Amino acid sequence: MSDCDEQQVPTDGEHKRTTSAVNARPTWGGVEKGTQLPPRTYVLKRADLVRYAGASGDFNVIHWNERVARSVGLPNVIAHGMLTMGTVARVVTDWVGDPAAMVDYGVRFTRPVPVPDDDVGASVEVTAAVTEKLDDGLVRVTIKAVHDGQTVLGKAIATVRLP
Amino acid sequence: MALDASLVGRTYPPGRVYEVSREKIREFADAVGDSCPAYRDPEAAKALGHPDVIAPPTFPIIFSLEAALAAAADPTVGVDYARLVHGEQRFQYSRPIRPGDRLRTTVEIVAARTMAGNDMLTLACSSSTEEGEHVVTATCMVVGRAPEDAT
Numbered sequence: 538m539s540d541c542d543e544q545q546v547p548t549d550g551e552h553k554r555t556t557s558a559v560n561a562r563p564t565w566g567g568v569e570k571g572t573q574l575p576p577r578t579y580v581l582k583r584a585d586l587v588r589y590a591g592a593s594g595d596f597n598v599i600h601w602n603e604r605v606a607r608s609v610g611l612p613n614v615i616a617h618g619m620l621t622m623g624t625v626a627r628v629v630t631d632w633v634g635d636p637a638a639m640v641d642y643g644v645r646f647t648r649p650v651p652v653p654d655d656d657v658g659a660s661v662e663v664t665a666a667v668t669e670k671l672d673d674g675l676v677r678v679t680i681k682a683v684h685d686g687q688t689v690l691g692k693a694i695a696t697v698r699l700p
Numbered sequence: 701m702a703l704d705a706s707l708v709g710r711t712y713p714p715g716r717v718y719e720v721s722r723e724k725i726r727e728f729a730d731a732v733g734d735s736c737p738a739y740r741d742p743e744a745a746k747a748l749g750h751p752d753v754i755a756p757p758t759f760p761i762i763f764s765l766e767a768a769l770a771a772a773a774d775p776t777v778g779v780d781y782a783r784l785v786h787g788e789q790r791f792q793y794s795r796p797i798r799p800g801d802r803l804r805t806t807v808e809i810v811a812a813r814t815m816a817g818n819d820m821l822t823l824a825c826s827s828s829t830e831e832g833e834h835v836v837t838a839t840c841m842v843v844g845r846a847p848e849d850a851t
Contacts, residue, residue, distance in 0.1 A: 579733065592724075592731035593762055618786050619765075623732035623758040630757065635748045636738055636796075639757050643790030643839075692788075 562634040565674045565699040574632045574665040574678065579624045581616050581650060582658035589620040603654065613651035621650055621661060621689060625682045628663045629695045640675075641696035648689045659684060665695075674698050702814035703778060703821065712771045714804035717830065718763040722799040725755045732756060755797035761789070764825035764838035767805040771823055772842055777809075779819050779844040787820065788841035794834045803827040803835060810839070817846030 563572075586600050595617055598605040606614045622644050630636040652659045662683045669677035680693035729739035737744035738754055745753045773781050797803075804827065811822035822841045828834045 585731075585733065589731045592727045595761075595765070619758060619761050619789065620732065622789060623734075623756060623761075626757050627732070627734050627736075630734070630736065636736055636757060637748070637750065637754050637793075640793045641791070642757050643788065645788045646786055 563632060563699055565670070565676065568667050568670070568676060568699065570667055570670060572667040574628055574667075576662070576664045577628050577631075578660050578662045579627075580658045580660050581620065581624070581652055582656070583614065583652055583654055585658070586614065586616055586620065586652055589617055589623075593617065593619060595619065611649065611651065613653055615649035615651050616659065618644075618646040618649075621646075621682065625661065625663050625680060625690065625693065626695070628665050628680060629678055629697060632665075633697050633699065638698045639695050640698055642694075644680075644693040645691035646689075647691040648684070648687055650684045650689055661689065668694075671696070674700070703812040703819050705812060707777060707809045707812040707821075710809045712767070712774075712807040714806055715767060715770065718803045718805070718827075720755065720797055720799055720801040720803065722753055724762070725753060725759065725797075725799065728759050728762070729756050732758065750796065750798070752798045752800075757791055757793075758789075759797055760791060760825075760827060760836050760838045763803065763805055764827065764836075765840065767807050767825050768823040768838075768840050768842070771807045771809070772821055777812075777821065779821055779842070780847070781844070783845045783847070785843050785845060786840065787843040788822075788839075790839045792837045792839070794836065797835060801835065802830050804830060811841070819844035 590596050590600055599615055600617050603614050629639055650659050665678050665680040667676050668679040675696055675698050678695045678697055682690040726740050734756055738748055739756060742752050772779050806826050808824045810824045813820050820841060820843050825838045827836050
């Protein structure tokens with residue numbers, strides 16, 4: 538479950554390194570280059586693609602019609618790149634607590650995520666780490682998203698403002 | 701045919717105004733599986749210092765991609781629209797998006813090049829309020845794939 542809930546995290550600036558560290562809101566002073574964010578695994582199923590198509594307005598048939606997807610050389614229906622990007626963002630926004638702290642977020646779509654017609658779906662394993670501390674309370678986070686052993690997003694970088 | 705480098709700097713004026721609603725924010729947050737209360741509960745958002753709920757980081761794709769694709773479909777740009785795929789995407793915020801925002805999006809071609817027959821067009825979609833306050837720039841790179849890839 539996502540936990541960017543202000544009631545679960547300390548807001549007094551106290552940097553707690555306890556067993557609940559994954560729920561502690563990070564501070565600029567409390568992170569360093571190499572700090573790892575809690576890893577997550579997200580599962581995308583066909584129903585998620587349908588829901589995303591409706592919410593985003595992207596009704597490209599390769600995201601819902603297996604016959605058409607295969608006819609253009611894809612292994613199956615594929616997830617919208619923007620669904621993957623939006624889902625993966627949670628590894629950062631859940632960590633920081635306030636989604637608005639992510640002031641810059643960019644990715645390159647390097648490989649598609651095929652989504653089978655079953656109840657298992659396609660899983661995307663996400664890891665992320667602070668790769669640079671910037672001025673003005675900002676840090677750069679580099680994200681790695683892997684499906685079926687292969688990276689699906691390249692140059693996935695978020696710039697986050699920390700208290 | 702290679703993209704003309706002189707396309708860089710060309711701008712497209714805003715189309716229709718996009719008015720952000722709290723129900724659309726909730727729907728989009730649901731669609732990316734994000735249960736964060738700041739997208740749904742004004743009190744939770746206020747506790748984080750926001751005047752109202754905010755939109756998820758990739759929300760601007762709803763109106764920016766429409767604006768970008770309209771520019772990419774301009775026949776004088778010369779991209780094969782039927783062979784277009786999404787190559788890169790970036791969002792740069794001046795402030796979070798909130799319900800009631802009425803946003804106008806200007807598109808600028810910031811890069812145009814052709815590599816190995818693939819046309820790569822980068823479009824910066826800058827969204828501001830009707831009063832002129834910049835909110836977010838969504839930059840996308842779309843690729844018009846080379847015809848040899850056709851199957």
